[in-house]
Amino acid sequence: MNEILNAIKNRRSIRSYETEQIDQKDLDLILEAGIYAPTAHNDQPWHFTVIQNREKIQYINDKxxxxxxxxxxxxxxxxxxxxxxxxxxxxPTLIIVSGRKDAVAPLVDCSAAIENMLIAAESLNIGSVWLGLVRFFFELKDEVEKLGIPENYEPYYGLALGYKADTKNLTAPKRNLNVINYIK
Ligand SMILES: Cc1cc2nc3c(=O)[nH]c(=O)nc-3n(C[C@H](O)[C@H](O)[C@H](O)COP(=O)(O)O)c2cc1C
Structure with a gap:
């Protein structure tokens, strides 16, 4: 299998991280991979808030x-x-991905960017997990205002990044492969 297919298949949601911060160069590559995702109408309707302040990340968890x-x-x-x-x-790193509300398909575009970032992280042996539950924090409009997200953008999802602390038991949840039909 080639490297890309390996990264896609080996990527797992990582739920245990080292405290050490990831390398800035790797983070740049991961963000760039996000920015190279396809977008409807080539809108590129995303914004990435990179949070590397432990107290702030803890605060988002608590809220x-x-x-x-x-x-x-x-x-x-x-x-x-x-x-x-x-x-x-x-x-140690939380990225909040926000979409421009008036774009053609901002949630889909941002999701494509997130997936690109997850695969890029895996290719660099950096752990990651897509975070839907941070959406609870996004309900707090006053808090969201403090994140510096551009006007007319809304936060959709979080993405955690860090070095994997525990690589045991990282088997993929079983996939249902019976989801394909052909029309030839
Ligand atoms: C939209 C979305 C939201 C998710 N939210 C969370 C989350 O809040 N917390 C979490 O631990 N995993 C979250 N996940 C990760 C899934 O649980 C995970 O992808 C799934 O169990 C398959 O495991 P794998 O990523 O290791 O293949 C989310 C995934 C997606 C696509």
């Missing part, structure tokens, strides 16, 4: 969990009230 603990969805509530849970897994 997200506060809201999660009030969720009607049982598993989300349980995560919210569990003091052992850190929804960013104490990763």
């Amino acid at each position: 997200s969990k506060e809201l999660m603990s009030k969720s009607n969805v049982e598993w989300i509530k349980n995560m919210g009230i569990n003091p052992k849970v850190n929804i960013i897994y104490n990763a």
Whole structure:
């Protein structure tokens, strides 16, 4: 298998990180991979907020969990009230990906950028995980305002990055392969 296919297949969601910060050069390559994703109408309707301040990342975790603990969805509530849970897994870098609201397909474009970044990270042996649960933090409009996201952009997802702390048991969740049909 070639390197790209290897990175795609070997990438796993990493949920345990070293405290050491990742190399700036690697981070630049990962962000560049995001920026090279395809976009509808070539809009490139994204913005990346790179947070490398431990207290700020912890604060985003704490605030997200506060809201999660009030969720009607049982598993989300349980995560919210569990003091052992850190929804960013104490990763040293958190990237918030925001999309320009008036673009043709900003959520799809940003998702393509996130996937490119996950694969780029794996190719550099850097761990990553796509974070949907930080969306709870995005409900706090006053907090989002402090992130310096450009006017007319909205935050969609987070992406944690860091060196993998625990590479044991990194088997891929079983994939259902019965999802293809051909019309020839
Ligand atoms: C839109 C989206 C949101 C996700 N949110 C989270 C999250 O908040 N926390 C988390 O640990 N994993 C999150 N994941 C990662 C998935 O749980 C993971 O991709 C899936 O279990 C398959 O495992 P793999 O990434 O190792 O192949 C998210 C993935 C996607 C695509």
